[in-house]
Amino acid sequence: MTNSIPEAENHDVVFVIGSNTTETHPIIGLKMKKAVRKGAELIVADPRKIDLVRFATVWLQHKPGTDVALLNSIMHVITKEGLIDKKFIETWTEGFESFKELLEEYPPEVGEKITGVPKEDIIKAALLYGNAIRPGIYFAMGITQHTHGTENVYSIANLAMMTGNLGRESTGVNPLRGQNNVQGACDMGCLPDFYPGYQKVNLQGVKEKFENAWKVKLSEKTGLTAPEMINSANDGNLKAMYIMGENPVLSDPDVNNTLKALNKLDFLIVQDIFMTETAEIADVVLPSVCFAEKEGTFTNTERRVQLLRKAVEPPGESKEDLWIITQLSKRLGYEMRYDSAEEVFQEAGRLWPALAGMTYKRIAKKGLQWPCPTPDHPGTQYLFKGGFPRGKASFSIVRYREAEELPDNEYPFLLSTGRHLFQYHTGSMTRKIDAINKIAPEAYIEINPDDAKQLGIDDGKIIRVSSRRGSISIKAMISDRPRRGMVFIPFHFREAAANILTSNNHDPISKIPEFKVCAVKLEIT
Amino acid sequence: MSKEIKIKVCTGTGGMAAGGENVLSLFRNALLSAGIDATFSEKCSVDKVGCRGFCGMDLLVDVIVDGKKITYKYVKPEMVDRIVQEHIIRGNPVVEWMVEDDFYNFHKKQTKVVLSQCGEIDPEDINAYIEVGGYDSLKKVITSMTPEETISVIKNSGLRGRGGAGFPTGLKWEICHRKKSDKKYIICNADEGDPGAFMDRSVLEGNPHSVLEGLTIGAYSIGAEEGYVYIRAEYPLAVNRLRKAIEQSRQKGFIGNDILGKRFNFDIKIKLGAGAFVCGEETALIASIEGKRGMPRARPPFPVDSGLWGKPTVINNVETLANVPYIIKNGAEWFASFGTEKSKGTKVFALTGKVKNNGLIEVPLGITLREIIFDIGGGIEGEKMFKAVQTGGPSGGCIPAEFLDLEVDYESLAQVGSIMGSGGMVVLDETNCMVNTAKFFLEFTQAESCGKCTPCRVGTKRLLEILERITSGNGKEGDIELLEELSYYIKTSSLCGLGMTAPNPVLSTIKYFRDEYEAHIKDRRCPAVVCRDLITYSILEELCTGCGACKRACPADAIRGIRKKTHTIDTSLCIKCGTCFDVCKFKAIMKS
Amino acid sequence: MVTLTIDGKKVTVRKLSTVLDAIKKLNISIPTLCHHPDLTPFGGCRLCIVDIKGIARPTTACTTPVSEGMEVITTSPTLEKMRRTTLELLLSDHPDDCRVCERAGDCKLQELAYFYGIRENHFLGERRIYKKRDGNPFIERDMEKCILCGKCVRVCDEIEGVGAIDFAYRGFRTKICPPYDKDLDCEFCGQCVAVCPTGALTGKMWKQKGRQNLKEIDTICPYCGCGCNITLLIKRNDVIRVTSKPETINEGWLCVKGRFCYEFINSPERLTKPLIRVVPKESSAFSVQQTNPPFLSLSKELFREASWDEALNYIADRLKEIKEKYGPDSIAGLSSAKCTNEENYLFQKFIRAVIGTNNVDHCARY
Amino acid sequence: MEESLEKILTNYRNNEGNIITILQDLEETFGYIPEEAVNWFSKRLKIPASRFFGIATFYAQFHLKPRGKNIITVCRGTACHVKGSERLLNRLFIELDIPAGEDTSDDLKFTVEKVNCLGACGIAPVVVFNKEVHGKMTLDKLMRDLKSINTDE
Structure with missing residues (x-):
């Protein structure tokens, strides 16, 4: 997020696109609702009638995967209405002129044709955002989980830049990170192309810096992303995997493919707090401890590093991940010596200046938002105050492209997957909660009432849903949430795993799979 | 036929209940068969008129032949023919059916301003109102006066709110007038909730246009373009006439856009109350118009600062607004010539209870209670003793005989522990138990508490419980003191007017009738023989004829006896319902 | 100013x-x-x-x-007397069961009664009796203990924007309830429980788990990316309740998961010993052919328990062997967005410095 | 039902109504406030159903259960009280066999209600039979009127 969570209540326009905020980030959802109470206008762009729609001034129910067309059309109107920020564009960006030419291709009529959103609504949204003084854009996986997810993100950046809506309090672009420490895992370099702090593995000088710090020779070859690991295992090139606290069997697309790949591995280590679907096919399973049983830090979606405190002793012989890693490291001939989690944190801070000013003591009370380079730095509430760190930002020329696998005669429905409020991810935690199992015990597929009527599907009936990759039996939920022709399945439930259906297509740059679009058919059983 | 004939039939709620509509058409028919067309003739008319206040004698019909008015009481359908034949055709009024002295006495000491046209004009016809000078005041204000000038007339007249606390109306308008806001509202409070009060209903049924005119003048003065009449749905006739009146007024251009050709827009909407006494409280009323539960909120901020939809809002009750056109017409001095130093003008009271002449009266403030009850009301029914008069509804108090010569105004009533309120005046005689009366009012306020604040929600409940135990013979030593303590607490710490005044009936009855409380508690006796649990029924041997009526009527089978022999009541079975007392034609049942 | x-x-x-x-x-x-x-x-x-x-x-x-x-x-003596009477009245319509009340010791009404020394009540009378208990799985609603302060109604409307409950009826019968007095059906964020000053609203899973001498540990919610600050209440070695303080970045507000989904910590299904596979992989329940697998036994029968030494040595030997045979790039590590910064840092350091490959990633994409 | 609801919705939209207006229309149409109707409006207007319920239970005019075919309203104003309306009320409950704590007879033929004050104190005590006001009521008259309603059936 370029802004902070508390700033969210002070926007005058909130534009939420591809985020079911009240269910996936409930507390940020509260802030949005508070903003509306304080008089802000809310624009929601979502193919589903998510809960936030109740509070929206305008709801753009675009077809899944047409975000670029929608955004370009909005930007077309903004340009035509003269609502661009010329000074910002001149000072901080480049490439606007050719970008403007591209926008000519997307008048609202074209936008309507592609997205299915009435052009009046496109214009209304454009005027609201274009005239706003402190607008905030929020997005999440609804934007990124597409084969053109990167382009979607560029498009959002274009919108913010052309209106100069960046770098001010309560004004910015805010991707919402899904899990508690996605931000931290990225920051800490659990990425195949970056060392901690987004320092490129193949950049001159960087490798040397880490080699010196770690006193070991390092590879300069960019590694494999998670989907590439699966492909590589399938190809027989990848032989061993060490999975810590993840459950890719259920969370990755195309379960059958994932299982096939992981089963081909010579050796699979899974380290977790519960037996998961992935642990079940491991060669060794290591019991680790949960958040309440250890010390450390989490970095939330607003870049706030906060202190996790140990509350209880772990069960049985389960061990902290830090202990397990250092033990393994020792046995593999590389001694790591840390007396506490904070020592690890300090080492990261020495290698990444944005954390350098933080100590456990400083973050104990309310955490600190990076960048926080010095011990007296107050942290950074919002980013890009007074410009971009690397000079001018470029407008990206992005055209609308269709999703990889669209419905056809054989598979006539478009499936999106996602979360709902009561469950979390693959359910390894939430499905252990009795109360949750009472309120949200099973999987379901949301079907538009008109579609259901046409197919003769009754509410609560078990139906068969199939894609080119597999099929599941699942309970039908007739609901006005999805638009016609679209269905939705939450991916939390192994008994009707949505990811048996999803495709392995992914964005060429970010490698994020296209969870939001694939083609399925529905059959009465 | 050269005679000029006017027949006025009362069609207020009371008149309607007595068959007014039917009698009205019977008169038309009877005249028609006598060859007189009362529908299209200029010389002959049969009109419905609003309540004239004396509902106790309904159905009242005025027959005016060549300007000579005769009023008939208790008119029934079968009487119509004879009146037409003898009085109208032959010119001999039917003396035995005419009203007598008590009717004229009832009106003698009254001064009618607000009620001056009630019972005189057809409330469903705007022309009838215009003929008697209606809407002249509005014209005067809009065409020749500034809002400031209008406000100053109202201020100088000394008009105070007729709904409760008596806040000066002109001052209220002035404060609102000075507020800067894109929107302001004026609301007519017609949520007449006090049991025993019906002046607002009568005015709205009898002369709705006077209220609309007052409301429009008020809107002009404060700068409101939108007005509401918040009226109880329990008053269907009043609602109906108000609707008609608004429609007619709009057609005539007295409300709407560019009123009377001037740049003043004002429109009026009706909101029906849905049955909650507390909505008479200003902030609760506003909540109700906004479509919420009628729960009051703390003041400040007051409605003139932040009222309906958060905008400056003036709320006046029906009677207050109905005074306005007359003040404008006759001047502030004229109005101020009635009343006392601090309370000017006339006030409408609903005089009911154990008084001979029940009805609506309008008197100059400063009149004594004795004049009202004995001269206008004709004294106590059935030669009983006057005991107290309860004024101000559930928020008011009971005033004993020693204050009969009290001059009635806002301050004097407050001094003796009661209030003016909206003008309810219920007369109680020796057969009324004062503890029971206090309990009755508490039952009411307790049931009408909105439940928001602790003192009112729980406090009035506990107050009622103590009264219940006293009236059922289970009172304890110290209960009177507990009542006083709790009452004081509720009065001072409740959120709104309902709670603040709810203990008044208790406090005033304790103050003046403490001996009755003590009799209930110490002697387990109800001096007025009212409280059910303290009564025993018995049969007087000498009067019982053995007819068996009581035995048949007794729901508890508590009465024994053989036909034509004296019956007896088994007190262990008696549930004290009083049915036997009611059915005995020989007064042989005794309560003690 | x-x-x-x-x-x-x-x-x-x-x-x-x-x-x-x-x-x-x-x-x-x-x-x-x-x-x-x-x-x-x-x-x-x-x-x-x-x-x-x-x-x-x-x-x-x-x-x-x-x-x-x-x-x-x-x-002033008068003000204090009035406050005292208010409390007496509230208590006169409140069950006298602090002994067994979940909120005893954490109840504002009880606390005030204590400070005002209210031993006996002058105003005892009818008390509201409600037979029905709410059937929802999260929030115990004991409306006899409700003092109608309306905080729950306001928080549900003004903060959560849900409006699942409201005042109903009036006067002494006033009651806060869902429409038609049915069971609560809402987002179960528990904001209402957090603001309730009495025992009217409590968590169902807290019941008789402990109310005093609890250890409090401030920490961070393990669910979504909001990073809400939570406080774990601990009895012996069990987390028995989660709360959040008003001065936190989330202002004390939480969602259903943050507030009520902590029982997994104490779950008997937790892994407690290192496991080494004994049955060949193909026989796992969640296999390639099955499209709609039955609920996994997640059976530990596929594995045998091992000591840490054995498991770690086994892993080290196998990794060494594979690295020697196929090179470091034949090994990959998948880290977790659920783990701490320190663990993630160390994990990537392990993969990069110890294994010697950049094949490290995590689930940011899902 | 759907049709009546749509009509009420139109009335609400055209006349700047509020929840109370809707409930008044529902009461008028159905004689009580059906739960399905509340849920329907709640969904259409995005107003929580709890608010409808809160209002419906606050105001005396609204009923949550169907009422009897004949509605007898006894005024409980002060004037009527001092003139014995309580006795009329008790008699009605006994005569019409209305179960304790209820206001409607089991056969849904009669509903007996109290009203705070009809403002017709001059003709107290007042009883309203199906919207028709009857003044100066006595026990005898009450029984006669009841009989005539019964024979009208």
Whole structure:
């Protein structure tokens, strides 16, 4: 997020696109609702009638995967209405002129044709955002989980830049990170192309810096992303995997493919707090401890590093991940010596200046938002105050492209997957909660009432849903949430795993799979 | 036929209940068969008129032949023919059916301003109102006066709110007038909730246009373009006439856009109350118009600062607004010539209870209670003793005989522990138990508490419980003191007017009738023989004829006896319902 | 800014403040049950009544806006007597079961009754009796204990934007309930439980787990990316409840998962020993061919328990062997967005420095 | 039902109504406030159903259960009280066999209600039979009127 969570209540326009905020980030959802109470206008762009729609001034129910067309059309109107920020564009960006030419291709009529959103609504949204003084854009996986997810993100950046809506309090672009420490895992370099702090593995000088710090020779070859690991295992090139606290069997697309790949591995280590679907096919399973049983830090979606405190002793012989890693490291001939989690944190801070000013003591009370380079730095509430760190930002020329696998005669429905409020991810935690199992015990597929009527599907009936990759039996939920022709399945439930259906297509740059679009058919059983 | 004939039939709620509509058409028919067309003739008319206040004698019909008015009481359908034949055709009024002295006495000491046209004009016809000078005041204000000038007339007249606390109306308008806001509202409070009060209903049924005119003048003065009449749905006739009146007024251009050709827009909407006494409280009323539960909120901020939809809002009750056109017409001095130093003008009271002449009266403030009850009301029914008069509804108090010569105004009533309120005046005689009366009012306020604040929600409940135990013979030593303590607490710490005044009936009855409380508690006796649990029924041997009526009527089978022999009541079975007392034609049942 | 005097002390507060804000600024303690700083003023409980010069009756501090030169008295024998009566009245319509009440020790009504030393009640009378208990799995709603402060109604409407409950009926019968008095059907964020001053609203899973001498540990919610601050309440070695403090970045608000989904910590299904596979992989329940697998036994029968030494040595041997045979790039590590920064840092360091490959990633993409 | 609801919705939209207006229309149309109707409006207007319920239970005019075919309203104003309306009320409950704590006879033929004050104190005590006001009521008259309603059936 370029802004902070508390700033969210002070926007005058909130534009939420591809985020079911009240269910996936409930507390940020509260802030949005508070903003509306304080008089802000809310624009929601979502193919589903998510809960936030109740509070929206305008709801753009675009077809899944047409975000670029929608955004370009909005930007077309903004340009035509003269609502661009010329000074910002001149000072901080480049490439606007050719970008403007591209926008000519997307008048609202074209936008309507592609997205299915009435052009009046496109214009209304454009005027609201274009005239706003402190607008905030929020997005999440609804934007990124597409084969053109990167382009979607560029498009959002274009919108913010052309209106100069960046770098001010309560004004910015805010991707919402899904899990508690996605931000931290990225920051800490659990990425195949970056060392901690987004320092490129193949950049001159960087490798040397880490080699010196770690006193070991390092590879300069960019590694494999998670989907590439699966492909590589399938190809027989990848032989061993060490999975810590993840459950890719259920969370990755195309379960059958994932299982096939992981089963081909010579050796699979899974380290977790519960037996998961992935642990079940491991060669060794290591019991680790949960958040309440250890010390450390989490970095939330607003870049706030906060202190996790140990509350209880772990069960049985389960061990902290830090202990397990250092033990393994020792046995593999590389001694790591840390007396506490904070020592690890300090080492990261020495290698990444944005954390350098933080100590456990400083973050104990309310955490600190990076960048926080010095011990007296107050942290950074919002980013890009007074410009971009690397000079001018470029407008990206992005055209609308269709999703990889669209419905056809054989598979006539478009499936999106996602979360709902009561469950979390693959359910390894939430499905252990009795109360949750009472309120949200099973999987379901949301079907538009008109579609259901046409197919003769009754509410609560078990139906068969199939894609080119597999099929599941699942309970039908007739609901006005999805638009016609679209269905939705939450991916939390192994008994009707949505990811048996999803495709392995992914964005060429970010490698994020296209969870939001694939083609399925529905059959009465 | 050269005679000029006017027949006025009362069609207020009371008149309607007595068959007014039917009698009205019977008169038309009877005249028609006598060859007189009362529908299209200029010389002959049969009109419905609003309540004239004396509902106790309904159905009242005025027959005016060549300007000579005769009023008939208790008119029934079968009487119509004879009146037409003898009085109208032959010119001999039917003396035995005419009203007598008590009717004229009832009106003698009254001064009618607000009620001056009630019972005189057809409330469903705007022309009838215009003929008697209606809407002249509005014209005067809009065409020749500034809002400031209008406000100053109202201020100088000394008009105070007729709904409760008596806040000066002109001052209220002035404060609102000075507020800067894109929107302001004026609301007519017609949520007449006090049991025993019906002046607002009568005015709205009898002369709705006077209220609309007052409301429009008020809107002009404060700068409101939108007005509401918040009226109880329990008053269907009043609602109906108000609707008609608004429609007619709009057609005539007295409300709407560019009123009377001037740049003043004002429109009026009706909101029906849905049955909650507390909505008479200003902030609760506003909540109700906004479509919420009628729960009051703390003041400040007051409605003139932040009222309906958060905008400056003036709320006046029906009677207050109905005074306005007359003040404008006759001047502030004229109005101020009635009343006392601090309370000017006339006030409408609903005089009911154990008084001979029940009805609506309008008197100059400063009149004594004795004049009202004995001269206008004709004294106590059935030669009983006057005991107290309860004024101000559930928020008011009971005033004993020693204050009969009290001059009635806002301050004097407050001094003796009661209030003016909206003008309810219920007369109680020796057969009324004062503890029971206090309990009755508490039952009411307790049931009408909105439940928001602790003192009112729980406090009035506990107050009622103590009264219940006293009236059922289970009172304890110290209960009177507990009542006083709790009452004081509720009065001072409740959120709104309902709670603040709810203990008044208790406090005033304790103050003046403490001996009755003590009799209930110490002697387990109800001096007025009212409280059910303290009564025993018995049969007087000498009067019982053995007819068996009581035995048949007794729901508890508590009465024994053989036909034509004296019956007896088994007190262990008696549930004290009083049915036997009611059915005995020989007064042989005794309560003690 | 407005300056006023409270109990003889001058205080300057912002223009739109209430008298209660000013009182709090001076750290003067004054009882209240229906006030919450984040919710619109209500003025229902009548405990915060104060005397204001020029106003005849005591006025509630929580609803009265400050004005320049205002003189406020927060306590006097009369005010205290009235507060005491208010409490007595509230208690007269409240079950007398602090002994077994989940909230005893954490109940504002009980606390105030203690401070005012209310032993006996002058006003005992009819008490509201509700037979029905709410069937929802999260929130125990014991409406006999409700004092109708309305905080739950306001928080549900004003903060959560849901409006699952509202005041219903009126007078003594007033009750806060879902529509048609049915079972609560909402997002179960528990905001209402957090603001309830009595035992009317509690968590169902807290029941008889412990209410006093609890250890409190402030930490971070393990669910979504909001990073809410939570406080774990611990009895012996068990987390028995989760709360959040108002001064946190999330202002004390949580969602259903943050507030109620902590039982997995104590779950008997937790892994407690290293496991080494004994059955060949193909026989796992969740296999390639099955499209709609039955609920996994997640059976530990596929594995045998091992000591840490054995497991770690086994892993080290296998990794060494594979690295020697196929090179470091034949090994990959998948880290977790659920693990700490320190663990993630160390994990990638392990993969990069110890294994010697950049094949490290995590689930940011899902 | 759907049709009546749509009509009420139109009335609400055209006349700047509020929840109370809707409930009044529902009461008028159905004689009580059906739960399905509340849920329907709640969904259409995005107003929580709890608010409808809160209002419906606050105001005396609204009923949550179907009422009897004949509605007898006894005024409980002060004037009527001092003139014995309580006795009329008790008699009605006994005569019409209305179960304790209820206001409607089991056969849904009669509903007996109290009303705070009809403002017709001059003709107290007042009883309203199906919207028709009857003044100066006595026990005898009450029984006669009841009989005539019964024979009208």
